[in-house]
Amino acid sequence: MRIELERRPEVSRLYSILSPFIALALTIFFGGIMFLLLGKDPVSALYSFFIEPLMEVWSLHELAIKAAPLILIAVGLSVCYRSNNWNIGAEGQFIMGAIAGSILPVVFYEWHSPLVLPLMMLLGMLGGALFAGIPAFLKAHLNTNEILSSLMLVYVAQLFLDWLVRGPWRNPGGMNFPETRTFDPITILPEMITSGRAHWGFGFAIIAAVLIWFMMRYTLKGFEITVLGQSERAGRFAGFSSRKMIWFSMLLSGALAGLAGIAEVSGAIQQLRPVISPGYGFTAIIVAFLGRLNPLGIVVAGLVLALTYLGGEAVQVSLQISDKPIKVFQGMLLFFVLSCDTLIHYKIRMMWFDLSDKPVGEVR
């Protein structure tokens, strides 16, 4: 017997809309079984997971704070992935953006001006872009694999941040804790609305998503990205340069990751610490694909994934369980979403062979 994935002649529109909901239903069903096996009440578990975080204003703000970096990074990554450049190092670009943007509030902490905040954001973008420029240069000119080089640079960025906050940038009045001085209020990204903590990072994310969506949908640049991602040879025939596209997509995604970094530090943490990201740069890869590499889809996917993080924390508190089942649950959600998406495009065929049919039945 062998199993074949056969491409469907036509993709059903109905099912491609229904697919995320079917995936959600399957996750709830199998997740419920898992909570039942753990001896917990599945209904209350699922309630704390999906509903509770949406019922309170403050937790909606938390949702926006968590979703902002995911969306911002994933939107940049979608341009990379659409153009067949596999930037896996957004986590490092996020950190380098945060460091570059923090030069002003940490080193030049005495400079108070309304210009500081916009400059910090620009420096953040620059830092992220320059750091993404390293794998871009290596790929464009030395034909290096950007998956490896961008991923390895994540560890460089993490250790560089660690060294900075323990060494040169440590807060002189901070009792030797590995932290920088806290940011001056004028360098802190303001809240979007007065009802809660959510800062302008979420606004940046939505603006970036809309702009990139517009570019992909209506402009020649977006067309160039799509063509080069589908076939480099066809792109060359069109007169597009895949080398320039490496630079463009990597610098763009690096800049957005850097912006996410400085927005997170300036808006939420308000100082640099050895660890400033719970893995936003990696989770954003998942967000990008969950959103089917469409910037508007990524907004939804970013919110859903942020919800599973908040919900996961809520379940841990309310049911008194460890984070392991929560990770399993999140994994289930991803598994069902991706497999439902696959089954829209392909159908599974089992090929049975009659083994008793001696002359030809043997299959090597």
Next chain:
Amino acid sequence: MPAEGESANSPLLAVGNLTKLFGAFAACNGIDLDIRAGEIHALLGENGAGKSTLVKMLFGVLSPSSGQILWQGQPVQISSPSAARKLGIGMVFQHFSLFEALTVAENIALSMDPGVSLSRIAKEASDLSHAYGLPLDPNAHVADLSVGERQRIEIVRALLQNPKLIILDEPTSVLTPQEADRLFETLGKLKAEGRSVLYISHRLEEVQRICDRATVLRHGKVTGACDPRKETPSSLARMMVGSDVAHVSAEGTNTKGAIKLEARHLSAGARTPFAVSLKNICLKVHAGEVLAIAGVAGNGQGELFDALSGEYPVESDDVIRIADKPVGTRGINTRRLMGAGFVPEERHGHAAVSALSLSDNLVLARSQSDRRAFLGGGVLGLIRQDAVKMAAKRISEAMDVRKSGENPAAGSLSGGNLQKFIVGRELDRQPSVLVVNQPTWGVDAGAASRIRQALVDLAKSGSAVLVISQDLDEIFEVATEIAVISEGKLSDIYPASELSREKIGLLMGGMYGKTGTAETAHAH
């Protein structure tokens, strides 16, 4: 079946009512076919007629949706290529599956049962190849071999299994006329030994020359079973196409105008280890001319196209001139803006992106040359979808592109219709220079004659047309001048009326420098 000499022997292989469905589409629809021992049986049909699907079922690559296969009278299920080989069916594919970095013997060993020593395989392969008149050096690296020699490896590999039936898929499409003759001798030997051959082709002359019986397919159905020697080429063509094929007429004004495209001592290094380098190529195409470049695949045609189109610009400006302006270092869009149009060989992933719509594929080739019509919004570069769609519709109508829906994905069109669109995309601009690589490769006869006529008409209207092709029939239909490319070198350019097939065959083998004097002596 109304074939002659039916009673002689029972069929080796009989296929009854065989059907293969892809979704709702029947690639093969109730096929009946029988092959007797010791005959060469032709399977004729246009591209997309279902020939490949049928033989893939016979060789166990695809499994039939319904119907049965009888092998020596016994019903069988052929579940995999190795099962087919065990039965005694060997196959030589159109596209070779060889590793270029390995030797001949190593490539053969890969398809054999493990446990046989390499030296024994080398010896057997060498003996067998000489016995059948297909000499091969088992220790040669495949990368160094010609296409004809590579095909021999595939044939020897099939013969080593001692098959009763050998399936050959379009074997002569990559061979020079002389190489093809040698292949036909080998097929004659196989037949004399009582083996059967299923010979897939769309070349009618070959089929008439070597085949005992023919089965003709069209749209997945058998439309004829005959003795090809008793048919005329036009009657066979009618069975294949279903109607008479329009004849391309190259007659008309043949006044030479100014030089529109020129290469002066063009040389270019190979970009990859297995690519061909171009050596000192000189050519001129005048307005009103169709220069056809013949040659066996893999002799630098793709590299020549890349250099002329500017996809891979060359190092010096002066070696390529369009409309008498040096453009060697310029990119493809600069050349397009000077009035040149280009049609590459590979449709999917080069001339077109399969997943994108036809209108997007129009933007692909003309985003800069038609910037004013197709783009708006200044620096933003917004694509004017309505203008592009109108133009795509105009092209589809002009070239009679048959498609499902208003603006379908390029990949959903048949090869012939997509090629008509790709050629029409350039013709729509009335280019003063058109460079086309393999214009009708894998295209059905109706579309091919449409495209060839369009190329001839473009030249008549005063443009310079350069056609790179492996198909000699095509070359003689469209060309006013002919040159031959071999190992990256271009022969002299001859007027089409002065060249015979035999001479082209010699040129294809790279014989020009050496036998130049002998040929001129022969010609006069």
